[in-house]
Amino acid sequence: MNLYPKEIEVKLSFDKVKEIIGAYCLGPLGERFVDRLTYSTQADKINEWLNQTREFVYILTSGEGFPNANYEDVTPFLKQAEVPGSFLDVEELYEIKGVLETLSKVHAFFESRTEAYPVLSQRLGSVRVDGHLLAAMQSKIDEKGELHDDASPELMRIRASIAKCQVRARTAVNKILKQAGDHGYTPDGATLTIRDGRLVIPVLAEHKRHVRGFVHDESATGQTVFLEPAEALEINNELRELRYAERREIIRILTALTDLVRMHQEDIGRGLRMLGVLDFIQAKARFAQAFDCICPQVSHTQKIEWKQARHPILEQALQEQGRSIKALDIVLSSQERILLVSGPNAGGKSVCLKTIGLIQYMVQCGVPVSVDEESKFGIFDSMFLDIGDEQSIENDLSTYSSHLTNMKFFLEHTTSKTLFLIDEFGTGTEPQFGGAIAEVVLLELAKSKAYGAITTHYGNLKKLADQVNGIVNAAMKYDVKHLEPLYELEIGKPGSSFALEIAGKIGLDKRMLDKAKKKAGVSHVQFDRLLSELEAEKNAIEKQKKEIAAKDRRLNEAIKDYEDLKRFLDKKKTEVLKEAKLEAARVIEASNRRVESTIKQIQESKADKKRVQAAREQLTAHKDKLSTEAQKEKTKAPVAVVDPVIAIGDKVKIKASGAAGEVVAIKGKQLELTLGGLTSRVKLKxxxxxxxxEFKKTTDDRVQQMTGIDLNAKMAHFNMTLDIRGVRAEEAIGKVEDYIDEALLLGHPEVRILHGKGHGVLRELVRNVLRENRKVVQATDEHVERGGTGITVVTLED
Known part of the structure; x- marks a missing residue:
């Protein structure tokens, strides 16, 4: 491992990250581990640290009530107890008792949740406290840090005697005080008081000889003396002896407890170290919650594939100013190892560089990082920085010499597992020489296969990035129309410094700008303008591509729906024709039987006119019946068409809740559906x-269906918070969709969904439903003091 320079943590603001994590610690035990945070190159160890923190984040979000008291450092007390025959006072033993109780609670917590938190259970759950030691502590010392009256039979007897003695003494002294008051020997409003542990009464100095007793003190003016009555002297002496006996018994009890502590000193020491680790882990977890960080898995390879990366210290500073940070998408791969970032001054180049350095440093120290969950991390054996944190009026030679010294170190120590960061590459000397030297150094760094990011204004380096494999141009975006930086990183093209445009914005004389353009050369000015025009055309083309892709998707869906409908109709047509043919054959067969029966009757009656007439009437009646049935079939209401056969990939709707999903599996009479990102099993019927x-219809169609309602009544009864705690997944989807539709209809720009913390399943379901709604602008966690991850704040389109 090789880090350069020595003050790398200060240059990257990692010292401020440590300060924040230290502030989340519950005691000095955890703070010591924060101070010992180190950069590691062992992926397995880093992943273990991050896995521990990830599990503790789950503990915090679950609300399971993790023990968070008594993380005090009692190491000095353990050292005092090492001397045989010595004893700790009750306050010190009380602190040790609190630590032992916390250790016991922590052990019980992980012992009952081994499957839920396997990493933490394996690391911390094995440390336990001797039950006899804790029981002895609890039986002697109460919750207020004082010895129980029944800490021993002798102490109980002594304290009972003290209580009786105090009653006797107070009774006797009160009697004398009343008598003295009746004679006018005491000041107005005189009451009992204590001097040197003995009950006394205030007596006016001129009457002190009228009351038998001993003077223990007098007032500042000397007008009042505090006198112990002779009648209470014996009782007070007895009380003092009892106090001495109580103290001796307390020392005996404390000595016995200290001996027990001495016997278990090593176990308590191990427990303290465990509490320190635990306090450190919980502090990192609270940091992750406060700064919306994740605990990624780190691979053994060298790579950076980050989405929505944010510099946590800068983000905190901007939030205090009421501003938001612009997240960056950053990629360094084996094909594009070196990022050459260009763009205008104050456009965010240096922030981009420090964001890369700080986040990589944080993750290799096992600290959660502020990136999107889809980000991927590798490790680097060394990290080199050439970043100036402040501008000074030092001479150029001194500044440039410093840069060259850093470059010399980089070239001598850079390997394929190095991450280097260089700010304002090549500055500090004449541009033609500085640019040339910077170009040579960049080529050497590229040959070493190292990874890095460089900020520069030099055009020759931008051209070099287009010609050399492994180096890629990147630009900090700039709004040419409004002449304002956008603080967004775009990889793949160089950026312009927009020097002339910025000069014009601040009001520099137009004639001077025209002269500057001539000095710079027409080709260079046109090149910058061409970059801007290409950027605008690129954005327009990308927008058109997205619109065409959306139309293609809708067309493909319509074609699929048409083909499904055609197959269904063809199938029904075949079934109807088959059924009609069968019915026709049945009717013909029945008619033939009727005709044959009639002929038979006529033959048997030998042409009897009455029998023939009757047979003809029967045939006519049968004919009329068939005609009537046929007419009824024509006028009968069409039979309801049953749902076609459902197959994997079909879209279906749950009849009860109205929630729609896609069939992913069929098991007998049950279907497995994806609903809002979750898989649910429902019955086919x-x-x-x-x-x-129909499946794609969401907010717009639902709002259009809400007709004929009293909007004023809806507005009056609308609740800005939807509570879905304890609701089943299928029902929750329908509730959330209907609630968002109603909020949009009533014009509410922001609502809240209360789903609880739990294990985050219902929260993820809600977020997936909201992502599919085009009217939802943003879905974030509520402020930690108002519910945190248990509530989702939804921002809707105006």
Missing amino acids: DVEKISSK
Whole structure:
């Protein structure tokens, strides 16, 4: 491992990160581990640290009530107890008792949750406290840090005697005080008081000889003396002896407890170290919650694939100013190892550089990092920085010499596992020489296969990045129309310094700008303008591509719906024709039987006119019946079409809740559906098939269906918070969709969904439903003091 320079943590603001984590510690035990945070190159160890922190984040979000008291450092007390025959006072033993109780609670917590928190249980759950030691402590010392009256039979007897003695003494002294008061020997409003542990009464100095007793003190003016009555002297002496006996018994009890502590000193020491580690882990978990950080898995390779990376210290500073930070997407791979960042001054180049350095340093110290969950991390054996944190009026030679010294160190020690960061590459001397030297150094760094990021204004380096494999141009975006930096990183093209445009914005004379353009050369000015025009055209083309892709998706869905419908109709047509043919054959067969029966009757009656007439009437009646049935079939209401056969990939709707999902598996009479990102199992009879187009309908269609309602009544009864705690997944989806539709209809820009913390399943379900709604602008956690991850704050389109 090789870090350069020595003050790398200060340059990256990692010292401030440690300060924040230290502030989250519950005691000095955890703070010591924060001070010992170190940069590691062992991926397995880093992953173990991050896994521990990730599990503790789950503990905090679950609200399971982790023991968070008595993380005090009692090491000095343990050292005092090392001397045989010595004893700790009751306050010191009380602190040790609190630590032992915390250790016991921690052990019980992890012992009952081994499966939920396997990493922490393996690391911390094995440390336990001797039950006899803790029981002895609890039986002697109460919750206020005082010895129980029954800490021993002798102490109980002594304290009972003290209580009786005090009653006797107070009774006797009160009697004398009343008598003295009746004679006018005491000041007005005189009451009992204590001097040197003995009950006394205030007596006016001129009457002190009228009351038998002993003077223990007098007032500042000398007008009042505090006198112990002779009648209470014997009782007070007895009380003092009892106090001495109580003290001797207390020392005996404390000595016995100290001996027990001495016997278990090593176990208590191990427990203290465990509490320190635990306090350190919980502090990192609270940091992760406060700064919306994740605990990623780190691979053994060298790579940076970050999405929405944020510099936590800068983000905190901007939030205090009421501003938000712009997150960066940063990629360094084996094909594009060196990022050459260009763009205008104050456009965010240095912030980009420090963000890369700080986040990589944090993750290799096992600290959660502020990036999106899809980000991927590797490790680097060494990290080199050439970043100036302040501008000074030092001479250029001194500044440039410093840069060259750093470059010399980089070239001598850089390997393929190095991450280097260089700010304002090549500055400090004449541009033609500084640019040339910077170009040579960059080529050497590229040959070493190292990874890094460089900020520069030099055009020759931008051209070099387009020609050399492994180096890629990147630009900090700039709004050319409004001449304002956007603080967004775009990889793949160089950026312009926009020097002339910025000069014009601040009011520099136009004639001077025209002269500057001529000095710079027409080609260079046109090149910068061309970059801006290409950027605008690129954005327009990307927008058109997205619109075309969306239309293609809708067209494909419509074609699929049409093909599904055609197959269904063809199948029904075949079934109807088959059924009609069978019915026709049945009717013909029945008619033939009727005709044959009639002929037979006629033959048997030998052409009897009455029998023939009757047979003809029967045939006519049968004919009329068939005609009537046929007419009824024509006028009968069409038979309801049953749902077509449901297959994997079809879209269906749950009849009860109205929630829509996609079939992913069929098991007998049950279906497995994806609902809002979760898989749920429902019965086949409880769903009906729908088209892809109907499945896509969300907010707009629902709002259009809400007709004929009293908007004033809806507005009056609308609740700004939807509570779905304890609701089943299928029902929750329907509730959330209906609630968002109603909020949009009533014009509410922001609402809250109360789903609770738990294990985060319902929270993730809600977030997935909200992501699919085009009217939802943002879905974030509530402030930690108002519910944190248990409540989702939803921002809607105006």
